[in-house]
Amino acid sequence: MGQVTGNSPSTYRAYLRGAVDRIPQLQGLSDDQRLALKTVSAVLPFKVNNYVVEELINWDDIPNDPIYQLTFPQEGMLATDDFRRVRDLIHSEASPGQLAVAVEEIRRGLNPHPGGQLELNVPRLDGEPVAGLQHKYRETVLFFPSHGQTCHAYCTYCFRWAQFVGSKELKFASSDVTTLVRYLAEHPEVTDVLITGGDPMTMKTRVLRRYLEPLLEVETLTSIRLGTKSVAWWPQRFLEGEEADDLMRLFEQVQARGKHLALMAHYSHPRELSTQVAEQALRRISSSGAVVRCQAPLIRGVNDSAEVWAELWKRQVRLGAVPYYMFVERDTGPKEYFKVPLARALDLFQEAYGTISGLARTVRGPTMSATPGKVQVVGSTEVAGERLFVLKVLQARDPRWINEILFARYDAEAAWLTELRPALGSDEFFAQTPRQAAPRASRPSARVALPLAEVLGS
Numbered sequence: 001m002g003q004v005t006g007n008s009p010s011t012y013r014a015y016l017r018g019a020v021d022r023i024p025q026l027q028g029l030s031d032d033q034r035l036a037l038k039t040v041s042a043v044l045p046f047k048v049n050n051y052v053v054e055e056l057i058n059w060d061d062i063p064n065d066p067i068y069q070l071t072f073p074q075e076g077m078l079a080t081d082d083f084r085r086v087r088d089l090i091h092s093e094a095s096p097g098q099l100a101v102a103v104e105e106i107r108r109g110l111n112p113h114p115g116g117q118l119e120l121n122v123p124r125l126d127g128e129p130v131a132g133l134q135h136k137y138r139e140t141v142l143f144f145p146s147h148g149q150t151c152h153a154y155c156t157y158c159f160r161w162a163q164f165v166g167s168k169e170l171k172f173a174s175s176d177v178t179t180l181v182r183y184l185a186e187h188p189e190v191t192d193v194l195i196t197g198g199d200p201m202t203m204k205t206r207v208l209r210r211y212l213e214p215l216l217e218v219e220t221l222t223s224i225r226l227g228t229k230s231v232a233w234w235p236q237r238f239l240e241g242e243e244a245d246d247l248m249r250l251f252e253q254v255q256a257r258g259k260h261l262a263l264m265a266h267y268s269h270p271r272e273l274s275t276q277v278a279e280q281a282l283r284r285i286s287s288s289g290a291v292v293r294c295q296a297p298l299i300r301g302v303n304d305s306a307e308v309w310a311e312l313w314k315r316q317v318r319l320g321a322v323p324y325y326m327f328v329e330r331d332t333g334p335k336e337y338f339k340v341p342l343a344r345a346l347d348l349f350q351e352a353y354g355t356i357s358g359l360a361r362t363v364r365g366p367t368m369s370a371t372p373g374k375v376q377v378v379g380s381t382e383v384a385g386e387r388l389f390v391l392k393v394l395q396a397r398d399p400r401w402i403n404e405i406l407f408a409r410y411d412a413e414a415a416w417l418t419e420l421r422p423a424l425g426s427d428e429f430f431a432q433t434p435r436q437a438a439p440r441a442s443r444p445s446a447r448v449a450l451p452l453a454e455v456l457g458s
């Protein structure tokens, strides 16, 4: 493993919850540790593969190894009561029905669809909700292909964990690309489609082609984005065998039709770019003309270090990729285990940003993908004796909010937008600049308020 083997593909082997006892590297765990792993993975999704286990994890450093933390569930990822409840049921060999009831209750308490995805983002066509589609920002729709709702391995912090476990109504998915095309015809303002999941790169190329080709006929569409972590979890996808060759042809086909193809690559740690296959995959994607933009959340125990981020961005630039976002861990799933306060995230971002060249400063962060939109913590400062955070709305459900600057009271512990409060004696997050959507002459001079209720619903 780790070597490119020409046209003979490596064998991909997934390890799911039931295979925990068969992972040789786990044999050193105590019975309690193994029970903890089985307990948490009964609630949250768990999957690793042979490449992650053999090439990316440093087994001499578990449980602290960042890639181990990134893939193997830990006891602290569930609240103590929830953990004990499930552990005791497993230990006492409770019936599958009893376990399922407990697990479902716990999952529903973990905010499975943050950011108002179910209530606010699902668009309508002919008066009916469109399955497998989210339309939050004017120019971009998200499409969740049914065949791509899994990943080559699961991240323990996954903000889309509800896509992989639990009841059907917690999931977004559609195989109906015709409806997507109809929706785009009715919404010419949409220029970008993000194919996401899960990971669309888990699909066979011929299946991915079935989703992409109809989009090439949509004249108003300028960009197709593919959200993926396969570059980190299974880079062989882009290198080996006829599948990979066909994928490169598909990438070229998209661009030959005048569309921009962007791989929204999810890299959490520089180790994911340390193997030969990982480097070669990135270079091959770039050679197809697709642009790789890199993003990941800041996660405690995985990448909460300025050196780690600086190294990650440097490697990305060296390999021709574009650093894009450092996100803040979202308010879902095991958030309490992974969260990093905004103040620390800002310090860490600024320290890392100060050590990289201008080419890597395409990255934006720390950024919260919240109910009103993407809100960046730009800095902290003092005004009239009050310490505050300066926030900027990078993307917004309501386009009038884009580029607005907000002030929030400085709070060393706050880890999400809902935990912040307006500063300077205000009871609302006021915007400081004119509306962006209106032509300059007709812009109102009054400030545009970002309603506090919107923020608190984040």
Ligand code: SF4
Pocket: 150, 151, 153, 154, 155, 157, 158, 159, 160, 161, 197, 198, 199, 228, 229, 266
């Ligand atoms: S790659 Fe993305 S969707 Fe898949 S498990 Fe990781 S965070 Fe979740």
